[in-house]
Amino acid sequence: MINTNDPLERLRAANPVPPDLSTVPGADPALFNRIVSAETVVARKPAAAPTPRRARRLVPALLATSLLGGAVAYAILKNDVTKPHQVACYETAALEARTELIRADERGPLEACADLWRRGVLGQGGEVPTLAECVLDSGVAAVFPARPGDDVCRRLRSGTVPSTGPQPTTRPPAENQSDVNARFLAFRDAVVPQFLETRCMDPRTGAAIVRRELAAAGLADWTVLGGEGQAGDGFSPARPCATLDLQPERREIVLVPTPPRP
């Protein structure tokens, strides 16, 4: 029986979640993995980028972008990085290799990609190979595994068959894959800035933008998921805005619900 003269006792009895925590769900391993793996693409410290505001706005899209099997069909040039916020970490010394696109931070491209190797995101067993830094002609820094002293940038530029590093774990279909990848990159470069221009992208507007840019890039047959009022797509008053989850390996663009950015 509750002592109704004691408001604290009455409050205790009204506790929506009893203090006995055995009734509460245990630690969610999936959430743990999401948190620590997300940190492979977001530095724990603020990135030392020349335009911090822009770098911050790039985070959501880069978080969601994983170019599995995405061959970047561009030449490798030893010129300046014009997109300092991104780094492409390749699993082998080949342009068609599996690639993780991450956000640049103060560690520099080599160390940032080495971190992915250590964590097993690239390669197997956490062993970090010797890495070489190149620049794609899209202006993105790219890091490849390479033998010490091997000028992997020059070799890839000349089209020589890669001879270093492990074999790719994911290879794209040979036929026209390079073209598809180039079109995907064009799509990505067109659509991401539009999502970053606004603090809160309306899901329907976002879906329309995605469809328009897919069509413009010749990828009209790709699937757009979420944002168009489908049941269970997760948009709610708490998460009314759309961010992008680009899944080129599945030919899908997913609009993911998110709260407005600060």
Added chain:
Amino acid sequence: MAGEDRANEADGDDLRRFQAVYEANYRAIFAYARRRAASTSDAQDAVAETFTIAWRRLAEIPEAEAARPWLYGVARRVMANQRRANQRRIDLPARLRGHQPASMEFEGQVAAADERRLVLAALGRLRDADQELLRLAVWEELPHREIAQIVGCSESSVAVRLHRARNRLGREIEKGNRGIGQRDMGGHGRRAEGQL
């Protein structure tokens, strides 16, 4: 290479430490969030955000048992931001007022639900600071020392503020009781008028 080895080791240590903090505190933080959120999904969002911040600020988390109050403090700010972002007040009492339990077969259950609604509505009418103090003390069952750490005041101040908040809660519960009584009387009166 020695430097790189040390860096690898540091990364591994960070991961292990975060895992320990996460596993030791997940239930408590989830319960904290669920007690304050309007829905389970809001609570899950708050938990995810809290631990994401914890991972980013791992070096700042106090050791051992002091980690939990630190996490409560983060969760408290996360939920405040969540409320602001939603541009609405998460009004648990209001939700509960609109909620009908699935099974109301027994009078005892009805009475318990009424009592709960009454108390939570009274809590909801208090100032935010009072609400939080009472929840931390009664629902999280935290000692004054930890509450002081979370809300950023002295232990003695916690004791005084809790005492006052307790009295205010008591008064609000009484107001609620009187309101129910008046509504009941008014309801009968209206029905009586309608029958004439």
